[in-house]
Amino acid sequence: MTKNILIFESSPRKQGNTAVLARQASEALISAGVEVETLHLHGMKIAPCNHCDGCLRKKQYCVIEDDMQAIYPKLAAADGVILASPIYWFTFNAQLKTCIDRWYGLWQNDHAFFKGRPAGAIMVYGDADLYISGGINAISTFETMFRFMGAAPAGFVYGTANDVGDAEKDEALMESARQLGVRMAERVSV
């Protein structure tokens, strides 16, 4: 059966650096025969988790009727995920965080929903390096989260790319995103 990877891409800039790197990983996956769906989170109707625990009481992913309802079955069925975000205020952005908070309902209904599945992340930032930019905080959170979910970490892609077009000019960064796609494809194909 064809494997599928879900990419969560959270930049408001449709042609920005995060989107370019996510596309690079996606193209590598597609070339390897893996199906990819990229969810552009910015502009989607995704409310914050309000911790009502309706997910637990009603045994459903979430009681909030918004765009997450269409995302839950895709996330539950995905063979792997890539989280792609610009760094905003020293970590990944609110669009991605709001979406991930809502995974709570999925996790409450099945603690093993992501066990053993490959997960990777892509981050870009304006500042000089991983530490000054705060990219390190995003990596730390993703690592903790992947460990908690029992996911199989497939790698982190990160680099300085501030203005639209910067990522495309950085061959090493583009190659790193391509390799993430290649690695994810290998992991889901075994």
Ligand SMILES: Cc1cc2nc3c(=O)[nH]c(=O)nc-3n(C[C@H](O)[C@H](O)[C@H](O)COP(=O)(O)O)c2cc1C
């Ligand atoms: C609200 C906001 C906060 C930002 N905070 C940081 C930051 O903490 N560290 C950093 O290095 N760059 C920061 N940046 C710069 C972005 O990470 C950078 O421009 C990145 O290329 C944006 O990604 P995109 O092209 O995919 O939209 C910030 C940009 C915005 C708009």
